[in-house]
Amino acid sequence: MxxxxxxxxxxxxxxxxxxxxxxxxxxxxxxxxxYNMEHHGHVITGMNNQIVWxxxxxxxxxxxxxxxxxxxxxSISSVFRKxxxxxxxxxxxxxxxxxxxxxxxxxxxxLGHPDRLVVAMTSYNLKSIFSWNMFLYNGFLLICVxxxxxxxxxxxxxxxxxxxxxxxxxxxxxxTGTGSIFGFLVAREAYHTAIMAPLFIxxxxxxxxxxxxxVLIIDCWEKQCPLGQGILHRPKTLLGVFIGAVxxxxxxxxxxxxxxxxxxxxxxxxLAGGGIYTVLFWGGYIFLGTILPLLLLYxxxxxxxxxxxAAASVLTIVGGFALLYVIIIGGQAYPLEIFPGMEVTSSSFxxxxxxxxxxxxxxxxxxxxxxxxxALLTVLALRILPFMPCSLADIDIEPQFKD
Amino acid sequence: xxxxxxxxxxxxxxxxxxxxVAGMTVAPGVLLYGVSRAHHxxxxxxxxxxxxxxxxxxxxxxxxxxxxxACATEHGLTEDVRPEIAAQWIRKVGVRDKQTxxxxxxxxxCQHCEHPPCVDVCPTGASFKRADGIVLVDKxxxxxxxxxxxxxxxxxxxFIHETLENQKPYSPRGKGTVESCTLCVHRVxxxxxxxxxxxxxxxxxxxxxxxxxxxPNSDIxxxxxxxSSTALRPDLRLNPGVRYQGx
Numbered sequence: 143m144x145x146x147x148x149x150x151x152x153x154x155x156x157x158x159x160x161x162x163x164x165x166x167x168x169x170x171x172x173x174x175x176x177y178n179m180e181h182h183g184h185v186i187t188g189m190n191n192q193i194v195w196x197x198x199x200x201x202x203x204x205x206x207x208x209x210x211x212x213x214x215x216x217s218i219s220s221v222f223r224k225x226x227x228x229x230x231x232x233x234x235x236x237x238x239x240x241x242x243x244x245x246x247x248x249x250x251x252x253l254g255h256p257d258r259l260v261v262a263m264t265s266y267n268l269k270s271i272f273s274w275n276m277f278l279y280n281g282f283l284l285i286c287v288x289x290x291x292x293x294x295x296x297x298x299x300x301x302x303x304x305x306x307x308x309x310x311x312x313x314x315x316x317x318t319g320t321g322s323i324f325g326f327l328v329a330r331e332a333y334h335t336a337i338m339a340p341l342f343i344x345x346x347x348x349x350x351x352x353x354x355x356x357v358l359i360i361d362c363w364e365k366q367c368p369l370g371q372g373i374l375h376r377p378k379t380l381l382g383v384f385i386g387a388v389x390x391x392x393x394x395x396x397x398x399x400x401x402x403x404x405x406x407x408x409x410x411x412x413l414a415g416g417g418i419y420t421v422l423f424w425g426g427y428i429f430l431g432t433i434l435p436l437l438l439l440y441x442x443x444x445x446x447x448x449x450x451x452a453a454a455s456v457l458t459i460v461g462g463f464a465l466l467y468v469i470i471i472g473g474q475a476y477p478l479e480i481f482p483g484m485e486v487t488s489s490s491f492x493x494x495x496x497x498x499x500x501x502x503x504x505x506x507x508x509x510x511x512x513x514x515x516x517a518l519l520t521v522l523a524l525r526i527l528p529f530m531p532c533s534l535a536d537i538d539i540e541p542q543f544k545d
Numbered sequence: 546x547x548x549x550x551x552x553x554x555x556x557x558x559x560x561x562x563x564x565x566v567a568g569m570t571v572a573p574g575v576l577l578y579g580v581s582r583a584h585h586x587x588x589x590x591x592x593x594x595x596x597x598x599x600x601x602x603x604x605x606x607x608x609x610x611x612x613x614x615a616c617a618t619e620h621g622l623t624e625d626v627r628p629e630i631a632a633q634w635i636r637k638v639g640v641r642d643k644q645t646x647x648x649x650x651x652x653x654x655c656q657h658c659e660h661p662p663c664v665d666v667c668p669t670g671a672s673f674k675r676a677d678g679i680v681l682v683d684k685x686x687x688x689x690x691x692x693x694x695x696x697x698x699x700x701x702x703x704f705i706h707e708t709l710e711n712q713k714p715y716s717p718r719g720k721g722t723v724e725s726c727t728l729c730v731h732r733v734x735x736x737x738x739x740x741x742x743x744x745x746x747x748x749x750x751x752x753x754x755x756x757x758x759x760x761p762n763s764d765i766x767x768x769x770x771x772x773s774s775t776a777l778r779p780d781l782r783l784n785p786g787v788r789y790q791g792x
Contacts, residue, residue: 183721190627267670327666480698493636493700
């Protein structure tokens, strides 16, 4: 097997400094938002006692799912032994770490008491899926660091597939845990279904790969490294498969809910009468996030171009984000069924009707800062250590990599 | 002529003074410690008791919200904020049967479940159930994640969105933490009734009956044997401590 040459990014271009400047700017804005949310309280956000999880949670879960899914490229290389993906494995594991740190930062900064992080790290209720997730997320970071080390250290290469397998299994458990945050909620009709776990796994795969492809294209553009059509072709096909898998689970989720008479109300709300949630589901997730990218990836007219792969990746992210918004916010906007068979005629605590939510600028800034944290860490890591192959041109990849 | 003080005398005085000062310093602590321990041993919460409530919806008057105002006064829930973020430990809800059209008015509060989902999901253990069945939030280790609010089927919890002032010493509250009905644990521990129950009785409705569900001779246990009552969302099998009659 031909040795792949890995390079650091040169770090002298306008793109490099511009990227760092933009990231730092958004991180500072996010920290300012978090400071204000801590100082004034969550009164300055759009969240309230009805919609208790808002835009920061959509961003955080988007980043956490992407972190889990982005490792897929490394897993394909080390677990499924598709050596074609081997040159990209380092970048894949790096992004898994940086995206997870970005997501967790948003989650922590949104807490009512971020200053009590040490309490969260030392006082555990082991029946809580949140507690399990703290172990799963921290364990994932540790495993990814070891995975990267074994990939990059020649003496440790023989253990690399074993760590790869552990990372792969850990990742599946981690995303199961993230999905189960909602799946375990007996109270809310939109959640409380075991399909949340596989749905989140599928979503993590599509989001992760889309993020990976975008980073790959941006990175190659910045480094001006050649990027062959061959290296984009396979992940592109895989992205289409993942988009289809998410659609399958969404279909299964909604069709089973439509079958249960008791859940017709919430289904009608999401699919037909839910205003912004209905628009985001059909327009955002189904059209922009599923139909259009599939068309771009599989239609002969578009499928060959790098631009259409980039566009399909962006659209997959837009669609996945819209789906998460519908699941997380839409699921809370529909009122709790405290009195089955009865309708609420009056209440001072909003037991009647759909709950309103408008995200505030602070929440959006905090969410974007999570992406900025991931971006900054990625750029700095790429500058310091060689995570990326010097060339991804088809000609530089040996025949066996084309396997 | 000045008499010289002997070194032995000096040492004796010094030791005496030190002993007195040390004694005076430590004694109150020892005394208070003893008092607190004695009280704790006497009044320890045990699972021999399970506090609960029976709400008679046929006696609950539609226009009356004395229970709500009594709770607000008792716990200092008086902050002037937007209704969407205002804390409500107990609220009046009007409901109508979709089939028969019959209307009901009832107070809704934390149901103090035997298997509380809020306790199950709380990552730090801040949400907890006392041995006597009262579900509480430890404000010192609540990190404000609001997962308990997502999990509660009764929407019984409120998050504090702003800085609070003038909190009651027996009812600690704070920005960035979640709170809910404590069943007036400070009163119950002093053998008093919760404020809402007392207020309801005072206006003569007597729609709220509070007591020990495990004591077969308590008024609430006797009443529960006589009349048919139901829990809210009985399908979830959380076995709430609050039950409703006539619903």
